[in-house]
Amino acid sequence: MSRLDSMLRRLTAQRDGLNWAAKMIASLEGDVLDLGLGNGRTYDHLRETCADRRVWVIDRVLQCHPSCVPPAENFLQGEAEPMLDRLALSGHRIALAHYDFGFGVKEKDLAEAVAMSPAVAKVMVKGGIIVSGQPLVGFEELTGPEGIPPGRYQFYRA
Numbered sequence: 786m787s788r789l790d791s792m793l794r795r796l797t798a799q800r801d802g803l804n805w806a807a808k809m810i811a812s813l814e815g816d817v818l819d820l821g822l823g824n825g826r827t828y829d830h831l832r833e834t835c836a837d838r839r840v841w842v843i844d845r846v847l848q849c850h851p852s853c854v855p856p857a858e859n860f861l862q863g864e865a866e867p868m869l870d871r872l873a874l875s876g877h878r879i880a881l882a883h884y885d886f887g888f889g890v891k892e893k894d895l896a897e898a899v900a901m902s903p904a905v906a907k908v909m910v911k912g913g914i915i916v917s918g919q920p921l922v923g924f925e926e927l928t929g930p931e932g933i934p935p936g937r938y939q940f941y942r943a
């Protein structure tokens with residue numbers, strides 16, 4: 786498979802997964818969290834799809850497209866674990882989280898996702914949904930939307 790095809794499949798899985806998760810949390814109270822602002826693509830999608838919810842973003846840098854800069858009060862700039870702890874202490878809780886951290890180095894990305902899982906768990910509401918580009922631990926694994934090949938994107942219930 787060409788790298789273009791592979792990227793298209795990953796982005797399609799990401800978008801379909803986020804749309805699916807937005808429907809799954811319809812009856813839950815809670816905010817939305819994008820872990821990894823990056824260019825701002827998924828943040829932009831989440832704020833459109835979940836327009837009635839507060840959308841938090843965590844990233845160590847603010848380097849997104851100018852149209853996707855989150856409001857300062859919703860952007861937690863810094864390393865993810867302390868930022869998740871800050872969010873947990875603030876009392877806000879998350880119904881839908883999207884985990885999109887990664888260096889592009891498989892072993893490092895897997896290890897970081899495992900290490901980060903307990904901090905993610907602390908901010909989730911019971912039954913909240915996590916859509917993730919990396920395997921996480923300590924959550925109930927879900928099948929996710931139809932049409933996404935196993936392993937391409939991960940889906941969990943807190």
Ligand SMILES: C[S@@+](CC[C@H](N)C(=O)[O-])C[C@H]1O[C@@H](n2cnc3c(N)ncnc32)[C@H](O)[C@@H]1O
Nearest residue numbers: 821822823824825826827844845864865885886
């Ligand atoms: C793949 S990009 C996110 C792409 C983004 N979701 C989008 O759609 O444009 C990953 C981002 O996560 C951030 N990041 C990775 N590990 C992090 C960590 N441990 N703490 C804070 N930010 C981190 C990086 O700075 C980078 O901007």
